[in-house]
Amino acid sequence: MKKLLTVGTALLLLSTSAFASKARLQALGEDKDGSFYIPDYRNLYFNPSEINSLGNMAVLEWGNAGQTFGGLSLDFDSATKAQGGVLYSLSNGMKVGAILGDETDVAALTRALASNSLTATASQFLQTADNVLDVFVGGSAAVNWGANLLYTNSRSEVTGSRYKQNSLATRLGANSGAWNAHLLLALGAKAEAPDNTQVPTYKGKFGARVGGGYDLSPESKVFVMYESYSWKQDNNVTEEREGSFNKGILGYGHTKKVNDGGSLFAKAQVEATNIKLSAVTGLVQAKINRLAIPVTIGYEHVAKDWLTLRGSVVQNLWGTVKDEGLTANFGTPASAADFSTTGKTLRLLANGRYGSSTSGNGGKKTLANSTTVNAGATLTFGSLSVDGLVAATPASRTGTLNSTANTNGGVLALDNLETRVALTYKF
Amino acid sequence: MKRQTLVIAGLALLSTNAFASKARVEALGQDAAHGSEYISDSRNVFRNPAVLNDTKNYLVTEWGTAASSDSATAPRAEGGFFREAGSFAYGLYLGNSNGLDTTNRNGTNFLNQVNAMDLFFAGDMGVKWGAKLHFASSKDETGTFEKKNSAFGLGLGAVMGAAEAYIDLTLSDKSTGATASASHEWKQKPSFLLGGSYAWEGTTFFANYASSKYEVKTTSTATTKGSAINVGAGRTMEINPTARIYTDVTLKLATDEVAAGKTKTTKLPVTLGVEAEATSWLTLRGSVSQNVILNDTKNTAGKKSSTANSTDVNAGATLNFGKLKVDGVIGTTDSNRAATTAAEKGVLATDNLLTRVGVTYMF
Numbered sequence: 001m002k003k004l005l006t007v008g009t010a011l012l013l014l015s016t017s018a019f020a021s022k023a024r025l026q027a028l029g030e031d032k033d034g035s036f037y038i039p040d041y042r043n044l045y046f047n048p049s050e051i052n053s054l055g056n057m058a059v060l061e062w063g064n065a066g067q068t069f070g071g072l073s074l075d076f077d078s079a080t081k082a083q084g085g086v087l088y089s090l091s092n093g094m095k096v097g098a099i100l101g102d103e104t105d106v107a108a109l110t111r112a113l114a115s116n117s118l119t120a121t122a123s124q125f126l127q128t129a130d131n132v133l134d135v136f137v138g139g140s141a142a143v144n145w146g147a148n149l150l151y152t153n154s155r156s157e158v159t160g161s162r163y164k165q166n167s168l169a170t171r172l173g174a175n176s177g178a179w180n181a182h183l184l185l186a187l188g189a190k191a192e193a194p195d196n197t198q199v200p201t202y203k204g205k206f207g208a209r210v211g212g213g214y215d216l217s218p219e220s221k222v223f224v225m226y227e228s229y230s231w232k233q234d235n236n237v238t239e240e241r242e243g244s245f246n247k248g249i250l251g252y253g254h255t256k257k258v259n260d261g262g263s264l265f266a267k268a269q270v271e272a273t274n275i276k277l278s279a280v281t282g283l284v285q286a287k288i289n290r291l292a293i294p295v296t297i298g299y300e301h302v303a304k305d306w307l308t309l310r311g312s313v314v315q316n317l318w319g320t321v322k323d324e325g326l327t328a329n330f331g332t333p334a335s336a337a338d339f340s341t342t343g344k345t346l347r348l349l350a351n352g353r354y355g356s357s358t359s360g361n362g363g364k365k366t367l368a369n370s371t372t373v374n375a376g377a378t379l380t381f382g383s384l385s386v387d388g389l390v391a392a393t394p395a396s397r398t399g400t401l402n403s404t405a406n407t408n409g410g411v412l413a414l415d416n417l418e419t420r421v422a423l424t425y426k427f
Numbered sequence: 428m429k430r431q432t433l434v435i436a437g438l439a440l441l442s443t444n445a446f447a448s449k450a451r452v453e454a455l456g457q458d459a460a461h462g463s464e465y466i467s468d469s470r471n472v473f474r475n476p477a478v479l480n481d482t483k484n485y486l487v488t489e490w491g492t493a494a495s496s497d498s499a500t501a502p503r504a505e506g507g508f509f510r511e512a513g514s515f516a517y518g519l520y521l522g523n524s525n526g527l528d529t530t531n532r533n534g535t536n537f538l539n540q541v542n543a544m545d546l547f548f549a550g551d552m553g554v555k556w557g558a559k560l561h562f563a564s565s566k567d568e569t570g571t572f573e574k575k576n577s578a579f580g581l582g583l584g585a586v587m588g589a590a591e592a593y594i595d596l597t598l599s600d601k602s603t604g605a606t607a608s609a610s611h612e613w614k615q616k617p618s619f620l621l622g623g624s625y626a627w628e629g630t631t632f633f634a635n636y637a638s639s640k641y642e643v644k645t646t647s648t649a650t651t652k653g654s655a656i657n658v659g660a661g662r663t664m665e666i667n668p669t670a671r672i673y674t675d676v677t678l679k680l681a682t683d684e685v686a687a688g689k690t691k692t693t694k695l696p697v698t699l700g701v702e703a704e705a706t707s708w709l710t711l712r713g714s715v716s717q718n719v720i721l722n723d724t725k726n727t728a729g730k731k732s733s734t735a736n737s738t739d740v741n742a743g744a745t746l747n748f749g750k751l752k753v754d755g756v757i758g759t760t761d762s763n764r765a766a767t768t769a770a771e772k773g774v775l776a777t778d779n780l781l782t783r784v785g786v787t788y789m790f
Contacts (some may be wrong), residue, residue, distance in 0.1 A: 084715030381705030
């Protein structure tokens with residue numbers, strides 16, 4: 001029985017760890033930056049000790065500069081950001097890795113918040129973290145441990161387009177047997193754009209993420225995570241403000257291997273997000289409080305030895321968002337496009353990522369149409385795999401690529417065979 | 428054991444030399460014009476003609492348009508063949524240019540270097556040596572003023588075991604007569620790329636120095652000077668006979684000087700690449716590169732700025748049909764087909780299966 005369990009666990013690990021990409025996690029209904037219960041190389045960004053469970057590999061996430069808003073860029077499904085790197089085992093058993101270009105959306109969006117007030121446009125955004133270098137190291141002693149250092153620094157002294165940005169952060173993690181724990185510390189972050197109309201500045205004050213998980217059985221896991229980032233921002237229109245981004249997650253994930261080539265995934269979690277901009281005196285406070293209990297059901301199946309398909313459906317069992325002071329602080333958007341093309345960034349945060357109301361007039365509402373379906377595929381060529389999202393192409397080839405199948409009329413496009421493609425080679 | 432090692436080394440050499448295209452070199456994050464300093468590819472013959480001793484008996488065609496300039500998104504048609512003759516080897520290549528294209532010649536004003544031809548000759552006399560002659564000539568008498576262009580270049584190189592040395596000289600490149608006047612002139616002064624490399628313990632250390640100067644004489648004379656020093660190291664890690672990991676780091680120092688002043692760039696790009704034979708008929712490859720630590724451009728006013736979004740992921744594939752190989756870049760087609768330009772948006776498009784295609788036939 002014990003042997004069967006070991007073999008089963010090994011197969012489970014093999015089938016799930018064999019793929020590794022943002023596209024895979026997204027197709028399984030997870031955050032593209034990592035999962036708390038599905039093994040994937042992306043989990044390094046939550047817990048660097050995961051490097052000990054990964055073999056030698058090279059991964060390339062296709063893309064370019066992403067969706068740019070002035071100096072700021074975000075990793076959109078329709079405009080992905082290029083990144084990639086190598087993880088490698090040294091002869092003494094230690095693991096090392098370097099990944100280039102991983103720039104998180106949250107870091108970009110907090111800078112976007114600091115970039116504008118009522119009238120700022122996209123061209124006036126602060127520079128996002130750019131040319132990021134992540135270095136990983138890990139090993140096994142009494143526990144599996146891992147550490148990461150993130151570094152980014154760029155500037156322009158050219159008159160008319162001056163900016164500076166830098167940040168430094170470290171991630172630490174450990175796991176042993178059934179438990180794992182991780183910590184992120186933001187050691188410093190700064191951004192300023194003295195030639196932008198509103199002369200915005202951003203200075204990180206405190207940033208940390210702490211979390212962990214425990215395996216109730218080889219198939220099920222509970223996990224918890226809390227992150228908090230605060231900053232000071234200033235410009236020449238409004239007075240100095242303080243911003244904060246807080247998010248907490250408590251969840252349960254279950255993985256069930258149903259046959260040699262197939263696994264089912266299920267997850268339920270409570271997510272609470274609070275984003276706040278506080279004026280030191282006077283002005284209306286702007287904030288978003290979001291509470292959701294999304295349930296995820298997913299599958300991954302080796303359809304052929306060269307093809308693995310996966311998909312998921314996510315819906316909130318409970319989901320509300322309450323916003324306040326958005327219009328007063330960020331103006332009224334002229335159209336829906338305003339959310340992504342102009343400087344109404346707190347709303348972009350709220351609408352695009354946190355499901356706030358589009359009116360910005362304040363109040364509380366249910367997160368409508370929270371049901372999302374994603375799908376993905378991996379083309380496997382031995383040690384080489386090509387991951388991607390499928391069903392994200394709209395029926396019209398002149399339309400914009402979207403992130404979920406249900407926003408594109410359910411099209412399986414063979415010309416855009418995969419989107420958000422990643423190429424992984426294990427060696 | 429020794430025989431096994433030889434067989435594996437032979438297979439590895441075969442697998443790496445079997446490809447030859449700008450697409451492959453670009454997908455691995457290398458210089459498409461001159462090839463790579465450390466990755467074996469027959470495109471390297473444009474850097475060091477002595478490489479012809481190891482890469483011969485093939486014909487290559489690079490698909491593209493009949494254009495003066497060449498880029499990944501708008502490739503220029505070119506191609507040639509390379510063949511052995513006893514202990515020598517020779518080659519003829521059509522359409523290659525030196526990179527100082529329409530932009531540097533004020534667009535349609537001066538005649539560009541067109542219908543260029545490169546002749547190669549190489550031999551192995553204990554030391555592998557090679558030479559390349561570059562020639563282009565054209566004229567247009569149909570306009571108000573006669574326009575002419577002529578260009579002549581010479582490349583020399585040697586391979587001595589683990590060491591390589593090369594020089595690529597542009598002896599002359601002159602365009603006389605312009606749309607506005609017969610006396611206008613674009614002229615490149617003798618320019619060169621000089622370099623060498625040494626492979627030690629599996630790592631290739633390389634350095635090269637490039638210097639170029641050209642003048643544009645109209646009602647006044649504008650001179651542009653450029654120089655670049657690259658010092659770096661690259662390593663090819665053979666995972667198995669069908670797969671390789673490539674890593675390199677290069678310190679790049681460059682200066683461009685015009686009348687307004689000098690522009691200096693200091694960069695330290697790191698490149699990580701992978702190439703693997705996915706199946707007997709398909710080879711996939713890709714790379715990521717990014718400037719790390721050093722990433723500054725100092726403009727003519729002395730102000731520095733970083734290169735934004737320097738992270739670059741490239742990918743490519745080769746369709747193998749025995750002696751025929753179809754190389755190309757993948758991942759450069761936008762999901763939106765209304766776009767007329769290429770875009771790297773993370774899309775695997777099967778209608779535009781490969782772009783910047785190069786076909787190689789080995790004989």
